[in-house]
Amino acid sequence: MTRVENIAYNLLSIVHALSWSIYAGGAICMELILRHAQEYMKPSQIAVVCENSGKRYRWWSLFCLLGLVVSGIPLVALGTHELGVDRKYSVLLACLTLLWLVQVLLLAVLSFRFHPEMHARLSSSMSAEEIKRERQRVGAAIVNMNITVRIELGCIVLALALGAALHLV
Amino acid sequence: MDWSLLVASFIHDLALAAYVGGAIAMEFILAPAQASIPPAQAQIMGEKSSGRFLILVWVSLILILLTGIYRLYWRGLLFGESFLVAPLTWDYSYGRTLLVMTVFWCILMINGALITFVFRPILSGKMQAGSSSSQGREAMDAKMKAATWVQNLTRVDVGLAVATLLLGASLSRGGLL
Numbered sequence: 001m002t003r004v005e006n007i008a009y010n011l012l013s014i015v016h017a018l019s020w021s022i023y024a025g026g027a028i029c030m031e032l033i034l035r036h037a038q039e040y041m042k043p044s045q046i047a048v049v050c051e052n053s054g055k056r057y058r059w060w061s062l063f064c065l066l067g068l069v070v071s072g073i074p075l076v077a078l079g080t081h082e083l084g085v086d087r088k089y090s091v092l093l094a095c096l097t098l099l100w101l102v103q104v105l106l107l108a109v110l111s112f113r114f115h116p117e118m119h120a121r122l123s124s125s126m127s128a129e130e131i132k133r134e135r136q137r138v139g140a141a142i143v144n145m146n147i148t149v150r151i152e153l154g155c156i157v158l159a160l161a162l163g164a165a166l167h168l169v
Numbered sequence: 170m171d172w173s174l175l176v177a178s179f180i181h182d183l184a185l186a187a188y189v190g191g192a193i194a195m196e197f198i199l200a201p202a203q204a205s206i207p208p209a210q211a212q213i214m215g216e217k218s219s220g221r222f223l224i225l226v227w228v229s230l231i232l233i234l235l236t237g238i239y240r241l242y243w244r245g246l247l248f249g250e251s252f253l254v255a256p257l258t259w260d261y262s263y264g265r266t267l268l269v270m271t272v273f274w275c276i277l278m279i280n281g282a283l284i285t286f287v288f289r290p291i292l293s294g295k296m297q298a299g300s301s302s303s304q305g306r307e308a309m310d311a312k313m314k315a316a317t318w319v320q321n322l323t324r325v326d327v328g329l330a331v332a333t334l335l336l337g338a339s340l341s342r343g344g345l346l
Contacts, residue, residue, distance in 0.1 A: 010339050017338040018331070024183070025190010026198065032225065033191070034199060037217040045210045053202035060198065160186065164178035167341070168171075 001078070009078050012071045019067030020163065024156045026060055031153050050118070058111050065104055081169070092166045099159045106152045114148060117141035174243050181236040188229040189334050192327045195222055216293070219319075223289070226281055234274065241267075256343070266336050266344030273333045280322045288322075291315040 001009065034053060038046045081089040118141045126134070199218055203211045241247040246257040256263040292315050294308065339345035 006342060010342055010345065013338040013341065014335045017334050018189075021186040021189040021334055022193050023190065024186035025188065025192075026194040027190075028187045028225075029191040029194035029199070029222070033195070033218050033221045036221045037214045040213050040217050041206075041210055045206045045214075048206050049202045049214065052205045053198050056198045056201060057194070060194075157183070160182050161175075161179045164182050165175055168175060168178060 005078055009075065012075050012078070015067055016071040016075060019064045019071065020160070023061060023064035023068070024160060026057060026064075027149075027153045027156050030057060031149065047118075054110075054115055058107065058115070061103075061107050065100065065107065068100060086169070089166065089169045092162055092169065096159060096162050096166065099155055099162070102155055103152065103159075106148055106155070110145065110148055110152075114141050114145040118145060171243070174240065177236040177239045177243070180232055181240065184229040184232040184236070185334065185337070187225055188233070189327075189330045191222060191225055191229075192323070192330055195219075196323070196327060219289075223281070223285055227285075230274065230278055230281065262344035262346055263340060264344075265346040266340060269346060270333050270336050273329045273336075277326055277329055277333075280326050284319055284322055288315040288319045292319070 030053070034049070038049070041049070076083070076093065083090050083093070118138055195218070199214075203214050203218075206214065238247065241257065246254045253264070255261060257267060258264045259268070291311055294312070300308070336345055
């Protein structure tokens with residue numbers, strides 16, 4: 001590898017390491033820390049905190065996922081393994097790529113489907129029955145969001161395990 | 170593939186991510202969200218989230234050390250023919266990079282100890298019944314100073330953690346220093 005390629009490889013490794021650690025650590029933080037703090041807060045304030053933190057977390061997740069692919073592809077190109085020839089490496093890389101696609105899909109579902117549905121659309125002209133249905137709809141959206149976030153965290157942990165295996169091949 | 174090395178590497182990466190990503194999430198995601206709610210609720214959120222984050226920090230730092238030592242031992246770089254085996258010596262970039270990472274880890278441990286055992290007890294201290302107004306003011310001043318220290322130490326920790334991660338990423342290519 002030439003000196004320029006070596007510098008490029010180091011820079012790309014740095015971007016890649018930062019991307020996966022912020023993405024994984026952010027998900028762990030939201031699940032283990034924010035969820036714990038919410039148990040001691042008023043429901044109205046939980047909604048405000050969730051909306052605020054959710055918006056920021058989505059953007060951080062998006063930049064991390066982009067960072068992973070933007071740095072990952074040239075890292076594979078500059079690496080010493082030959083795709084298609086080195087079977088273990090190729091299979092692990094394929095699994096990681098698939099997991100990355102799943103994460104992008106989950107982020108899209110959270111951003112465009114479940115997060116907007118969590119906002120209660122109440123008005124003074126609504127009947128008691130309509131208010132009840134609206135609250136049930138929001139409740140269902142919160143349950144869906146929780147399930148999706150936990151699937152996301154599971155996929156992240158699996159990706160970390162596969163990434164560790166990839167470096168040992 | 171050795172399974173013990175794989176598990177150690179996985180735990181090392183997970184602990185690293187939990188520390189670095191957790192610190193960044195606390196600073197850039199949770200802290201702004203905390204600022205959007207009334208002060209009384211923000212204080213509850215701050216206490217509970219920082220308490221849980223400290224547990225995560227301690228567990229992560231200890232796991233990073235233990236798994237890091239195991240990985241070096243497995244590679245024959247520690248406790249081999251001598252305590253440190255090349256390239257884990259000062260003469261090599263790999264050794265110098267790892268030494269700086271170890272120093273950073275020690276600083277993170279010291280900062281963690283200061284936050285846990287010095288500043289958090291001040292922050293969670295309660296006023297005694299019958300305290301005078303000057304005692305109350307002193308207690309408030311101490312809490313404000315402790316809060317500032319915690320904030321600054323946390324920011325130093327984020328910087329050091331990111332720097333350690335960057336140095337760690339360079340190890341596969343022989344180190345950076």
